[in-house]
Amino acid sequence: MQNTKQHKLSAAQICGWIVWWVITIVVLALAIFMLTRTTDAAGVHNSWNYHMIAIFLLLVYGIQQIIAFFGIKRLHYNESYVWPIVLIVLGVLGSFLYVISGIWGLIVNNPQKNQPTKIE
Structure with a gap:
C-alpha cells in the first residue's frame, strides 16, 4: 500500500474552490447559450460578429479560470502575497468573488502574524 500524504486545504x-466552480459553471452555461443561439427574440439572425464576441469572452474567462486555478492551488505557497494579490486582481478585472479568497489569503499569509512572539 502506498502511503499518500493528504494536503489539508x-x-x-475551500472558499476559492467554491467560487471557481460556480464561475466555471456559469461561464460554460453562458458560452453554450451564446454559441447555440442563432436568432434573437425578434427573429433576426445573429451575425458572425455575435459569435466572435462570444468566443472572445469565452477565451478571456477561460484564461482567467486557468490563472485562478493556480492562484487558489498555490494560495499559501511560501506564505507570500503573490497569489492572493493575483486573485484580487482577477476579482477586480473580472469575477469579483475572487476578491474574497484573495483578501482572506492575505490575512492568513501575514508573516508578522505567523512569527512566534518574543517574550522578554
Missing part, C-alpha cells in the same frame, strides 16, 4: 482555499 485552508478555509480560504
